[in-house]
Amino acid sequence: MSRFSKTTHHAVYRWWSRMVAMTGKELRQLSRDYLLVGAVLFLFTLDVMMAGGVKMDLNMATMMVHDADHSQASRELIYRFQPPYFKFGGEILNQKEGIELLDQGKALVVLDIPPRFQHDLIQGKPTSVQLQVDTGNTVLGTLAASYGGQIIGRYGFDIALQRMNITDAGLASVPMLADSHRVWYNPNQKDAWFMPISELLTIITVLAMMLPAAAAVREKERGTIEQLLVSPLTPTQIMLPKVVAMTLVILLGTALSLGLILRGVFDVPMKGSIPLFFAVTALYTFAMSGLGLFISTVSRNLAQATMLIIMVMMPIILLSGAWTPPEAMPPGIRQAMYLSPLYYYIEMAYGILLKGAGLKLLWDSLLGLTLIGSAVFGFGVWRFRRQFS
Amino acid sequence: MNLHRIKAIIYKEWREILRDRLFLSLAFFVPVSMMLVFGYGIKMDVENIPFAVLDQDRSAMSRDYLHLFMDSRYFDYQGDVQNERELEPLLADSKIRFAIIVPPRFQENLLSGRPAPVQSLIDGTFPFRTATSKGYVIAINNAFNGKLLAGFISKKMGLSPEQAASLVQPVKLELRYLYNQELKSIWSIAPAMMMFILMMTPPFLTALGVVREKENGSIYNIYSSTVTRAEFLIGKLLPYLGISAVNVVILWFMAAQVFGAPFKGDPLFFFLASVVYDSCTTGIGLLVSLFANTQVAAMMITVVVTIIPSVLYSGLLVPIASMDAASQFEAHLFPAMYYTDIAIGSFLKGIGMEQLWGRAGALLLYTLVLWLVSYLLFHKRVRA
Amino acid sequence: MGQTALVGDTQPVLVTPEPVVTVRDICKRYRKQIAVEGVDLTIQPGEIYGLIGPDGAGKSSLMKAIAGVLTFDRGQLEVFGERIDSEAAAERVKGRIGFMPQGLGLNLYAELSVEENIDFFAALREVPPELLAERKHKLLTMTRLENFLDRPMKQLSGGMKQKLGLICTLIHEPKLVILDEPTTGVDPVSRRDFWAILADLLRERGITALVSTAYMDEAARFHRLSLIYAGRVLAEGEPDQIRQQAPGSLIEIKVEPQIEALRRLKVKFPQTEAVGAVIRVFVAVASTEQATEQVKAVLDGLAIDDIHGIETELEDAFVALLRQRHLADEQAAANPQIPVTTAAPTPIGGEIAIEAAGLSREFGDFRAVDNVSFKVMSGEIFGLLGANGAGKTTVIKMLTGILPPSGGSGQVAGANMHSASQAIKERIGYVSQAFSLYQDMTVLENIRLYARIYAVPRKQINQRTEWVIEMAGLAGVENRLAGKLSMGIRQRLALGCALVHRPQVLFLDEPTSGVDPIGRRRFWDILMQMARVEKVAILVTTHNMGEAEHCDHLALMHAGQIITDATPEQMKLSLQRDAGELLEIVTDQPLMALQIVEQAGFEGAALFGQRIHLLAKDPEQAGRQIAALLAQKQITLLGIHPRIPSIEDVFVYRIMAREQEARSR
Structure with a gap:
């Protein structure tokens, strides 16, 4: 072996050995910070689970009825408002009472059935019912109106068929749409898939910034950075192990969350390639750690770093589509979304976990994440190195 | 109670806040940016759903049918595909959220008096959007069906189209949207966001402010002086309460002016109720600060303690009335629910003191209990 | 609040027989950890009462209990004749007490200006405006802070913060002031200043003071004092009385070879230390002649240059008292021998290990280091003395290659600081003032980490780790977390980690602040050994003057310049x-x-x-x-x-x- 390659070999060994030692140190230190470990565990498990508790579907909405007819037909209609969407809350005597209940939030919908409702139906006269919907919460209001409309529409349709004496068998000779709906990726439309995944991705984002920033700031806070700076370690050798160690921790937490909560509790199908998901997560974590490192350079202590991370988080989430798909965003914001690394990550995460998409479909998002991520990471590294000179 | 000493503490605290630029910006920047992020970031209006069409019939009727979707403001037509296999990657890559398939012989079936199958594929990733989209599809289909049936009946029974139509649709639905006639989601999100932001930020600032003194030891100036516990707590908290009160006005302005949510209620009542709510959440921060010894611990505890009641038990996402009995009980234990009602009530429903005094009273009671407990737990002669 | 008005004048205080503070058998524990265990003491009106002891001895807990801000578990406490047994009772005396907690300016408000700080404390204590103006003027003039009224507290120097703290504590003219380590971390000039102001004020206003310190050499400042160690009082009384409780003689010897003499003496006299070129031995006999004879007997056969007795100091008595009660760090006594690496690496740079030639460094307009030159030979202990902000740390930063100099050059361990800063970093060891190893890792983990950072070959790691543990006396604590160790052991660990790769040059930045006397002696024993036997060149900065006496050579820095550069003698x-x-x-x-x-x-x-x-x-x-x-x-x-x-x-x-x-x- 020539002298040159021997020294090169030696240098590589040293570099590697230092990296391993420093990475081990970071992991060890983190494992002894019970508060932080507790927080990480809480976020990856209970917090994700709690997010699953947020159901945005209509659930047992209270319906009050002003039934001025009190007939067989009106009872039949009222009876069709059933759980899980609706629950019959009782009868009221007049419209005013209905408004009061809606004002008080004690009812979400009020159904008003006019007098002579049954009589008109039998006579074949057109009649109408009124549904008053509290749209103070638009999600619930929209759904209540939509479901209520479907119920009443179905009721009228059944009456019409009855009147025309068309039996179920006779339907085959009526020209009409036989519509069927297939919901993909989440056939039972469980909210419990969307919210926990969204929460997990947000948590990964927070921790990818928080953990390296905490590790770097702590060295400053406790003065240990001094000892490292006089050692032969380069700034890169000080910084990179933090990123690597924290990425490992986040991947571990993600695995825990995926296995224990998403699969274990919510039965998320995980259609795509899990290794691909982890690879993408690792890439994303690396990118975001750049922001964490940057924050560590401008804060004197952990409290400051945490405050700054909270501030940085806001626009990142806004522009990510974590809660709202891009097509629902106003046009200006939709363009700005291309700047948020979380946007690409969310695209890929949903793509892989729920839709079974692979690289063939996701390459553009991957490219986007790689570009934005490199820029962010590069910026963080540059600032981190610069603070020492 | 000595007003001079309270004043001294307030003045000192205020000076410190003003000169700590990070803290000051945190105090005002975070609430505002949260409002912007949530206001612009959460869109519950389901519109412009990107969709594609697979028309295997290519008849006049199929085109008529599909135009119902293309012309709807809820849907955003992305194009035609040639076969079903092309749809999957489009859905998987989120290029479309919905697809409609019209099989061959659509027109032929309908014209010859037979049912014609159609199929819709919906992306289930965002369940609320899925449910809403499905509702739109059903509504469009029903309308199309109504026309088909009316035509069929008028031909078969020899009725006029009007008669046929009323026969097919015997029960008309009159929908009345109360409080938010245009169904603008931001109108309901903005007031609810006030609840959320005022739940998160005042305790955060308060806990940080108090724990900071503990962390650097200046709390010993208070311990060793003749300032009473009540004087200290009042003097320390009033500046934070002041900040929160300013934030109430800022957020209120943003909700009304930036996001256009109408304010129909009693401004004085709403402001006072908001300040009571602030005092209440400030009290939460105070309580947290009595247990936390470092700023970081204070932040973590605050987030955990406030995020659960404000997300799950506030009525923000899940209406209280829809909860099971146990959850309803828990919701009544947290202050967030009462304020959500006050905010939505004041903004959209235009109700005031008369209907909401019970909620405001609950908040006031909550505040008194929190402050009293903190007062009893705060000692000037400590154990450690 | 009538008290403030009572002491507006400057009349001498009438000495009443009733003590200001009476402490009887007080105990305080934090969970399982005992902080104070059965302390008794009495403070008379008008006296300056001292509590002296190393970090963690229980001084702060005791003072907080007396100030009425900390509960205690057992015992009785009376302040101004009031039995302090509840929060309400404590409140009754707080108007007459001024308390300054530990930590340089930590109880002040960093963002507020000098005047705002004073005004806040005055408002808290309801000092009437006329009185405030008068006192403020007087105190500011005395402390020479009158020109800095508008400066934010965070921009003051350590000494100024200390004085501001004192003003804030005294603004309501308490009858009793309690000052917790007011001089820690303050340079000697400011310290003298501080004591002078304090003595003046107390004398003038008839104020009683309870003051704690970790510096033994400040004992002379007190009328009476208690030596505190591990929550107990070792001795109480006037400084001279305490010295007499451990009678003995201090013998100073110049002898060659020094290392051999040290080794022999340590076996017989555990209180032996090398101070630069001389050795000091504490012999527990009162007669200097007898003591000299005993020492001579041990050194039989060695070339004694000079031998004479000098006056013992409080620190000697403190260490002797600890030994009498078997409280001393047993490691230190049991292991006087420091292992020697058989094959010390030969120094590359020849005789001169560190050379600074005209080093300068500017930060903007400010010249932190101004044309500094000196040389350190291998095997020499070189002390860089100076107040905080004199430029010591900047010099070290430049020499260790962290900070590029604005001018001048330097050689460290045979490498040029301009062209080979990486090589320098590989060849030096560094111990910083605050413990800068990982407190949440064990002793062994720390040593191994630094062994790997310095690329000690894999095969040698175990051997070097063992050497460090033996050398630094860490046997038995290998698996304890560094944060749980006493300051003394921690600093030895830091030293061990700095030496794990056998550097030729060792930099120490105020390594023993806060370390108790026994621990400090042990630390210096190791340094002496490294210098004399392993021929390591040692550059140590300090503002502890006792430590300076240990150096072979000193350079005194002030405002970025070296004022004098010579041996201590x-x-x-x-x-x-x-x-x-x-x-x-x-x-x-x-x-x-x-x-x-x-x-x-x-x-x-x-x-x-x-x-x-x-x-x-x-x-x-x-x-x-x-x-x-x-x-x-x-x-x-x-x-x-x-x-x-x-x-x-x-x-x-x-x-x-x-x-x-x-x-x-």
Whole structure:
């Protein structure tokens, strides 16, 4: 072996050995910070689970009825408002009472059935019912109106068929749409898939910034950075192990969350390639750690770093589509979304976990994440190195 | 109670806040940016759903049918595909959220008096959007069906189209949207966001402010002086309460002016109720600060303690009335629910003191209990 | 709140027989950890009572309990005759107490200006505006802070923060002030200043004071004191009485070879330490002659240059008392021998290990280091002395390659600091002032981490780890978390980690602040061994003057420049040459005497407890003059002796002279 390659070999060994030692140190230190470990565990498990508790579907909405007819037909209609969407809350005597209940939030919908409702139906006269919907919460209001409309529409349709004496068998000779709906990726439309995944991705984002920033700031806070700076370690050798160690921790937490909560509790199908998901997560974590490192350079202590991370988080989430798909965003914001690394990550995460998409479909998002991520990471590294000179 | 000493503490605290630029910006920047992020970031209006069409019939009727979707403001037509296999990657890559398939012989079936199958594929990733989209599809289909049936009946029974139509649709639905006639989601999100932001930020600032003194030891100036516990707590908290009160006005302005949510209620009542709510959440921060010894611990505890009641038990996402009995009980234990009602009530429903005094009273009671407990737990002669 | 009005005047206090503070058998524990265990003490009105002990001895807990801000588990406490057994009782006396917690300026508000800080404390204590204006003026003038009224507290120097803290504590003119380690981390000049102001104020207003310190050499500042260790009182009384509780003689020897002498002496006399070129031995017999004989017997066969007895100090008594009670770090006693690496690496750079040539560094307009030059030989312990902000740390930063110099050059361990800073980093060891290893990792984990950072070959890691553990006396604590160790052991661990890769040059930045005397001695034993046997060149910065005496060579820094550069003996000699002999005057009325001496124009007169120190060119004539002056005022002169000046005397004199020069220019 020539002298040159021997020294090169030696240098590589040293570099590697230092990296391993420093990475081990970071992991060890983190494992002894019970508060932080507790927080990480809480976020990856209970917090994700709690997010699953947020159901945005209509659930047992209270319906009050002003039934001025009190007939067989009106009872039949009222009876069709059933759980899980609706629950019959009782009868009221007049419209005013209905408004009061809606004002008080004690009812979400009020159904008003006019007098002579049954009589008109039998006579074949057109009649109408009124549904008053509290749209103070638009999600619930929209759904209540939509479901209520479907119920009443179905009721009228059944009456019409009855009147025309068309039996179920006779339907085959009526020209009409036989519509069927297939919901993909989440056939039972469980909210419990969307919210926990969204929460997990947000948590990964927070921790990818928080953990390296905490590790770097702590060295400053406790003065240990001094000892490292006089050692032969380069700034890169000080910084990179933090990123690597924290990425490992986040991947571990993600695995825990995926296995224990998403699969274990919510039965998320995980259609795509899990290794691909982890690879993408690792890439994303690396990118975001750049922001964490940057924050560590401008804060004197952990409290400051945490405050700054909270501030940085806001626009990142806004522009990510974590809660709202891009097509629902106003046009200006939709363009700005291309700047948020979380946007690409969310695209890929949903793509892989729920839709079974692979690289063939996701390459553009991957490219986007790689570009934005490199820029962010590069910026963080540059600032981190610069603070020492 | 000595007003001079309270004043001294307030003045000192205020000076410190003003000169700590990070803290000051945190105090005002975070609430505002949260409002912007949530206001612009959460869109519950389901519109412009990107969709594609697979028309295997290519008849006049199929085109008529599909135009119902293309012309709807809820849907955003992305194009035609040639076969079903092309749809999957489009859905998987989120290029479309919905697809409609019209099989061959659509027109032929309908014209010859037979049912014609159609199929819709919906992306289930965002369940609320899925449910809403499905509702739109059903509504469009029903309308199309109504026309088909009316035509069929008028031909078969020899009725006029009007008669046929009323026969097919015997029960008309009159929908009345109360409080938010245009169904603008931001109108309901903005007031609810006030609840959320005022739940998160005042305790955060308060806990940080108090724990900071503990962390650097200046709390010993208070311990060793003749300032009473009540004087200290009042003097320390009033500046934070002041900040929160300013934030109430800022957020209120943003909700009304930036996001256009109408304010129909009693401004004085709403402001006072908001300040009571602030005092209440400030009290939460105070309580947290009595247990936390470092700023970081204070932040973590605050987030955990406030995020659960404000997300799950506030009525923000899940209406209280829809909860099971146990959850309803828990919701009544947290202050967030009462304020959500006050905010939505004041903004959209235009109700005031008369209907909401019970909620405001609950908040006031909550505040008194929190402050009293903190007062009893705060000692000037400590154990450690 | 009538108290503040009572002490507006400057009348001497009527000494009542009733003590201000009575402590009986107080115990305090935090969970399982005992902080104070059965302490008794009494503080009389008008006295300055000291609590001396290392970090973690329980001083702070005791003081907080007396200030009424901390509960205790057992025992009785009376303050101003009030039994403190509840929060309400504590509240009743707080109006008469001023309390300054530990930590340089930590209880002040960093964002507020000097004046705002004072005003806040005054408002808290409801000082009426007229009184406030008057007191503020007086206190600010005394502390010479009047020109910094608008400066934010965070931009003050350590000494200024300390003084501001004192003003804030005294603004309501309490009857009792409790000051927790007010001088820790403050440079000697500011420290002297601080004590002088405190003594003046207390005397003038008749205030009683309870003051704690970790510095043994401040004992002379107190009327009475308690030595505290591990939550107990080791000894109580006047400084001299305490010294007499551990009778003994201190013998100073110059002998060759020093290392062999040290080794032999340590076996027989555990309190042996090398101070630069001399060895000091504490022998537990009162007679100096007997002690000298005993020492000579041990050194039989070695070349003794010089041997004589000197006066014992409180620190010797403290260590002796600890030993008597078997509280001393047993490791230190059991393991006097420091393992020697058989094959020490040969120094690359020849004789000169560190060389600074005209080093300068500017930060903007500010010149932190100004044309600094010095040389350190291998095997030499070189001390860089100076106040905070004198530029010591900047010099070290430049030499260790963290900070590029604005001008000048330097060689460290044979490598040029401009072209080979990486090589320098591989060849040096560094111990910083605050413990800068990982507190949340165990001793072994720390050592191994640094072994790998310094790329100690894999095969040697175990061997080097064992060496470090043995050398630094860490056996038995290998698996404890570093944060759970005492300061002394922690700093030895830091030293061990700095030596794990066998550096030729060792930098130490104030390595022993906060370490108890035994721990400090142990630390210096190791340094001495490294220098003498392994020929490591050691550059140590300090503002602890006791530590400076241990160095072979000293450089005194002030405002970025080196003022003098010589051996400790030379420095003392040149002080005597330039400023005269140091005289110690003992009288029955030290305060009056000090005033008289000051008025007579003697340079650098200062009060050390009951004694006055001053410098006189012609000591005999000065002695006569002082005796006459005192006789005139009917003050009994109990004694007047020449003393060998300490490095602290040198330091204070040189710095003051420099500052005077700068002012007159």
